[in-house]
Structure formats: C-alpha cells, structure tokens
Amino acid sequence: MTSHDSSHASGARRRREAALFLWKWLQAPTRIGAIWPSGRSLARAMAAEVDLAVPGAIVELGAGTGSVTAALLQAGVPRGRLWAVERDPAMAAVLRERFPGIRVVEGDAGDLAAILRGEGVEVAAAVVSSLPLVSLPRALVTRIVEGSFALLHPEGRYIQFTYGLISPIPLRRFRLEARRVRRAWRNLPPAMVWCYRRLPDHPVVRAGG
Numbered sequence: 001m002t003s004h005d006s007s008h009a010s011g012a013r014r015r016r017e018a019a020l021f022l023w024k025w026l027q028a029p030t031r032i033g034a035i036w037p038s039g040r041s042l043a044r045a046m047a048a049e050v051d052l053a054v055p056g057a058i059v060e061l062g063a064g065t066g067s068v069t070a071a072l073l074q075a076g077v078p079r080g081r082l083w084a085v086e087r088d089p090a091m092a093a094v095l096r097e098r099f100p101g102i103r104v105v106e107g108d109a110g111d112l113a114a115i116l117r118g119e120g121v122e123v124a125a126a127v128v129s130s131l132p133l134v135s136l137p138r139a140l141v142t143r144i145v146e147g148s149f150a151l152l153h154p155e156g157r158y159i160q161f162t163y164g165l166i167s168p169i170p171l172r173r174f175r176l177e178a179r180r181v182r183r184a185w186r187n188l189p190p191a192m193v194w195c196y197r198r199l200p201d202h203p204v205v206r207a208g209g
C-alpha cells in the first residue's frame, strides 16, 4: 500500500467514524455528549497525564471510536495494560477492529470496579475518561467516580475532559483535589483537561463494600 493509499484509507475511516458518532448523538445526545470524535490535540493532552511508572492498568472510559485510545498507545501505553470501556456496541466493535491486543469491554462505566475485577484487574494506574459527566444522571456519576477511585492506586490519577468552564466532578462531595491541566483550544469545541486525585481524608470505598 502506498502512503497515498493509506492516508486515503485513514481519511475514509475517520469519515465513517464521524458519521457513526453523529448518528449515535442524534439518537442519544446526553449519553454521547459530543457530535464528533475528539481532536488529536485534546487526545494527546489527556494521554500526557498518564504516569506509566504507577503500577496498574490504564483504564479508558467512554472510548467511543478510539481518538483517545490512539493517543494513549502513541504515548507508550503497552497494549496489554490498556482496558477500554464503551457502552455502545457499534463503537465497541470499531475499537476491537481498530486496536487489536487491547481489552475492549462493552459495558457501563457505572459498573467499572465489578467489570474490571471480573477481568482480573485489581488496581489502575490511571482512569482516562471522556464520559459526558455533566449530562449523565447524578447517581451514575457517583457510581463512576467512586468505582474509579476504588480501583485507582493511591498515586493514580483520574483524567477527564469537559467542554464546560468548571470541574465536571464536584470536588467536596468526592473529597478530591483537581488540577486544570490544559485547554485544547484547537478542539471543536475547545475543551479543558482536568486531573483528579484523592484528598488525604478521601474515604476509599472498595466497590460493593
């Protein structure tokens, strides 16, 4: 295959993925949370926050058609360490085809700790989330955030982007501290990457406990 053929093929793939995104958004806008996949600058800013020296899995939530997944792999995350959780079956199928060797879990991020323990994952070094937290039901957000911190290593980080101006996770409610990492101005719409960790008095709740 020439480089012209391969760039033509990846252009066609991107168009197919953008069409799938738009179609899914039309069906369930609050669940998808974006009209098209994240751009490269946003995906790279998310991936740059992952510290591979921390032990455990790298868990991606709401992997969609794989924009952030691709950036994580480019940033050096070994395929065997990467779990991608996606609720939509058509998007999960895209992920499986696009990224052989990573674990794609078709399921609800609200059941994260149980799902991953079922896969033999006891600890995560990072949770990298593109979930549309601000438009998901409050009870589901609670399950996602508590489940993530139940899995995260004490030095682990929860990384999240948002199109909003404030933290998409209420800090006091979850006993977390947050850092605004970077605004990806070139993303459409521009997005902010946030990085969260436990406060010293964070109540570490084991999932189901």
Ligand SMILES: C[S@@+](CC[C@H](N)C(=O)[O-])C[C@H]1O[C@@H](n2cnc3c(N)ncnc32)[C@H](O)[C@@H]1O
Pocket: 031, 032, 033, 034, 036, 037, 038, 061, 062, 063, 064, 065, 066, 067, 068, 085, 086, 087, 088, 091, 107, 108, 109, 110, 130, 131, 132
């Ligand atoms: C804003 S899109 C991000 C997709 C991709 N990571 C990107 O940045 O282009 C959010 C994704 O989260 C998925 N999603 C929403 N709620 C979910 C849930 N409870 N569990 C797992 N995935 C969910 C949607 O299906 C969608 O693919």
